[in-house]
Amino acid sequence: MTKNVLYVGNYLKGPKNPSYMFTLGPLLEALGYRIIYTSSANNKLVRLLDMIWSVVRHRRYVDVVLIDTYSTQNFYYAVVIAWLCRRFKLIYIPILHGGNLPNRLKESPSQCQLLFGNATANVAPSRYLEQSFRDFGFKNIYHIPNAVALENLPYLRREKAELKLLWVRRLQDIYNPMMALQVFLGLKAKGLKAELCMVGADHDGSLDTLKSFAQKYALNVDFSGYQSKEEWVALSKNYDIFLNTSTIDNTPLSVIEVMALGLGVVSTNVGGMPYLIDHGIEGILVDSKNVEAMTSAVLNLVEDPELFQELTAKARQKVETFDTIKVKQQWKELFRSLGTK
Secondary structure (H helix, E strand, O other): OOOEEEEEOOOOOOOOOOOOHHHHHHHHHHOOOEEEEEOOOOOHHHHHHHHHHHHHHHOOOOOEEEEEEOOOOHHHHHHHHHHHHHHOOOOEEEEEOOOOHHHHHHHOHHHHHHHHHOOOOEEEOOHHHHHHHHHOOOOOEEEOOOOEOHHHOOOOOOOOOOOEEEEEOOEOHHHOHHHHHHHHHHHHHOOOOOEEEEEOOEOOOHHHHHHHHHHHOOOOOEEEEOOOHHHHHHHHHHOOEEEEOOOOOOOOHHHHHHHHHOOEEEEEOOOOHHHHOOEOOOEEEEOOOOHHHHHHHHHHHHHOHHHHHHHHHHHHHHHHHHEHHHHHHHHHHHHHHOOOO
């Protein structure tokens, strides 16, 4: 018999940065589960009320409630929905997102104990969050990575790297997009021919600051704005090195995807990044905000084709564990172990 799953999160229609619901939901539907999604309301208060009503309305026949759980404002959505689930004796599973959740464990211990300690299971898509929660004493943690459709991410073997740099993320301060421009400026200052393309929608006004910086230093940066995954994947064929400049991170899909595509990755060593990339094996990690170190790492990949080829081949091998087929099986096994098969 088909089981009913209520999936609670930001199910916003046509978002520029779609939540993981748009990936995991169809994946579970392919396994035969009936998924009820909530909420697509744009207003945050209305969205919360819609989530509450969905739990109340479907409480009698839903078998499990999945709750996308973040560390900022949306954390309180999860707290409220989990409380309702406990009240109605429903199985609920928080899915842990956001590189700053470990700080939430420190700042809100009582709420976190109620939310995560009483969950039937907590699913950590990253080894980083899995370990962080174990360090805080939570034992009901399961690691299931974010699913990646590798058939849509063709690996392009590059013989060597040129200074063709790609950056893909929302233009937002926590992702430190300015660092990419500073690296680009450092390369230009050395008299080197380089390219930089930055793909992402402006989130907090960062775009104006970035454009002003580029204009001040006569940097010819391609600010491509928002692009669909299909669009930027096609664009990636023109680039060799991917910059991830975040100050806070978990296990970003954009990095996983470029690892699959065959770009060399140079990333800040924050949050879950060392759990995703073994330094010197699948990519290069540098200290957060260390522009000189990132610039040197980029040059190292260009000057050492053998290293570049080794890193990109190992990176592709690493992300094959994220393939949709394997992730589907892990969810199926989890539901079976919880009696929701």
